[in-house]
Amino acid sequence: METVSPPQTAWSRETALQEKRDVWQSIKRGFRGRCPRCGEGKLFRAFLKVDNACSVCGQDFTPHRADDLPAYLVIVIVGHIIVPLALWIETDYAPPVALQLAIYLPLTVVASLALLQPVKGAVVGVQWALRMHGFDEAHPEP
Ligand SMILES: [Zn+2]
Numbered sequence: 574m575e576t577v578s579p580p581q582t583a584w585s586r587e588t589a590l591q592e593k594r595d596v597w598q599s600i601k602r603g604f605r606g607r608c609p610r611c612g613e614g615k616l617f618r619a620f621l622k623v624d625n626a627c628s629v630c631g632q633d634f635t636p637h638r639a640d641d642l643p644a645y646l647v648i649v650i651v652g653h654i655i656v657p658l659a660l661w662i663e664t665d666y667a668p669p670v671a672l673q674l675a676i677y678l679p680l681t682v683v684a685s686l687a688l689l690q691p692v693k694g695a696v697v698g699v700q701w702a703l704r705m706h707g708f709d710e711a712h713p714e715p
């Protein structure tokens with residue numbers, strides 16, 4: 574037996590008059606580890622633990638669903654920096670493999686750890702700005 578989903582709210586003047594949210598500003602605030610709404614409160618309570626709510630404006634952060642996207646994006650970003658660098662150095666200078674490993678492996682680890690929290694903050698900022706998941710007060714997730 575199929576379940577019937579509740580009807581979607583139709584577009585109306587009231588739905589269009591919601592507070593505008595600047596996506597780029599939210600990304601920048603999240604990247605800095607700040608609340609995407611006010612830019613003042615802290616977004617994280619631990620390295621990768623998003624706080625439950627903003628300490629300044631009270632914005633609820635629990636609806637965020639960053640999941641694996643920050644890690645995926647960090648792999649893409651760091652890979653697009655380290656791999657061309659390694660290919661360029663190998664083709665032009667051909668240093669010993671041990672020296673390359675001694676540089677590339679720690680560089681990859683440090684760059685990944687350095688980017689993980691800012692990228693996760695940016696993802697939460699995008700989700701808030703686009704009213705994804707439970708960030709839309711007009712249509713909260715059940
Ligand atoms: Zn805030």
